[in-house]
Amino acid sequence: MRIPRIYHPEPLTVGSDIFLEEDAANHVGRVLRMGAGQELELFDGSNLTFKAEIAQADKKRVRVSVLSSQLDDRESPLHLHLGQVMSRGEKMEFTIQKSIELGVNVITPLFSERCGVKLDAERLAKKIQQWQKIAIAACEQCGRNRVPEIREAMTLEAWCAEQENGLKLNLHPRANQSINTLPLPVERVRLLIGPEGGLSADEIAMTAQQGFSDILLGPRVLRTETTALTVITALQVRFGDLG
Structure with missing residues (x-):
C-alpha cells in the first residue's frame, strides 16, 4: 500500500511524538484502519516531508513518532x-x-x-x-x-x-x-x-x-x-x- 501523506498544521520536529488532528486521525484510524508500527509521511507546510511511524491508534486518537525529515520542493517557479x-x-x-x-x-x-x-x-x-x-x-x-x-x-x-x-x-x-x-x-x-x-x-x-x-x-x-x-x-x- 502506498504510504499515506498527512498534513499537520503545527511545525514538526524530528524525534517528537505528536497526536494527529481530528480529521487526519479519523482518516488514518477509521478509514485506512492503520495501526501501530505502520508508516506515514507528514508535511507541515515548511516544504519538508517527515517520515513517521504510528505509535498508538484507537478510534479517537492517533499518536505518531516523527523519525526523519528531508527537503522536498515541488513548487513551480511561477x-x-x-x-x-x-x-x-x-x-x-x-x-x-x-x-x-x-x-x-x-x-x-x-x-x-x-x-x-x-x-x-x-x-x-x-x-x-x-x-x-x-x-x-x-x-x-x-x-x-x-x-x-x-x-x-x-x-x-x-x-x-x-x-x-x-x-x-x-x-x-x-x-x-x-x-x-x-x-x-x-x-x-x-x-x-x-x-x-x-x-x-x-x-x-x-x-x-x-x-x-x-x-x-x-x-x-x-x-x-x-x-x-x-x-x-x-x-x-x-x-x-x-x-
Missing part, C-alpha cells in the same frame, strides 16, 4: 494568484482542487455583478473553511508540501485594486494577444477568472484601468471551471514547470 468569481455547487470545489494540483499558490474567491452565489457571512465562512480543507487534501494527493492559501472572499473591484507585482491577466474574446505571445520572463501572475455569465462591460473596463492585460485563450467558449484550469496549465507550460 507564482500564481487566482482570483476566481465564485461558481455554484461543486464547480468551485473542483476548480480549487485541480488548480492546486496544477501549482496555484493563492486563491481568492470573488463576488462580481453576475456571480450566481449568494451566501450570508456565516455560510461564507464555513465555505472558506471547507475550501481550505479541499486545498489540504489536494496537497496530500499531489505531493505538494506547501499548502496554498484560500483567502477571505472579496469583491472583484477590491481584488483588482490590490497592489501586487507581476503580470495581471484577464480573459477577453476580442483580445489581441495570447499566452504564447506574452514576453518572457514572467515570475508572478495575478489571474482573473470571471463568472459563468462573464464580466460586465463596466467590470472589463475597470480591470483595464487597474492594469490587467486582456488575453485570448482560443476560438471556443469554455465553462468557467474549464477556463481556469486551461489557463493555469498554459501558464505553467510557458512560464512554469509543466512540459
Whole structure:
C-alpha cells in the first residue's frame, strides 16, 4: 500500500511524538484502519516531508513518532494568484482542487455583478473553511508540501485594486494577444477568472484601468471551471514547470 501523506498544521520536529488532528486521525484510524508500527509521511507546510511511524491508534486518537525529515520542493517557479468569481455547487470545489494540483499558490474567491452565489457571512465562512480543507487534501494527493492559501472572499473591484507585482491577466474574446505571445520572463501572475455569465462591460473596463492585460485563450467558449484550469496549465507550460 502506498504510504499515506498527512498534513499537520503545527511545525514538526524530528524525534517528537505528536497526536494527529481530528480529521487526519479519523482518516488514518477509521478509514485506512492503520495501526501501530505502520508508516506515514507528514508535511507541515515548511516544504519538508517527515517520515513517521504510528505509535498508538484507537478510534479517537492517533499518536505518531516523527523519525526523519528531508527537503522536498515541488513548487513551480511561477507564482500564481487566482482570483476566481465564485461558481455554484461543486464547480468551485473542483476548480480549487485541480488548480492546486496544477501549482496555484493563492486563491481568492470573488463576488462580481453576475456571480450566481449568494451566501450570508456565516455560510461564507464555513465555505472558506471547507475550501481550505479541499486545498489540504489536494496537497496530500499531489505531493505538494506547501499548502496554498484560500483567502477571505472579496469583491472583484477590491481584488483588482490590490497592489501586487507581476503580470495581471484577464480573459477577453476580442483580445489581441495570447499566452504564447506574452514576453518572457514572467515570475508572478495575478489571474482573473470571471463568472459563468462573464464580466460586465463596466467590470472589463475597470480591470483595464487597474492594469490587467486582456488575453485570448482560443476560438471556443469554455465553462468557467474549464477556463481556469486551461489557463493555469498554459501558464505553467510557458512560464512554469509543466512540459
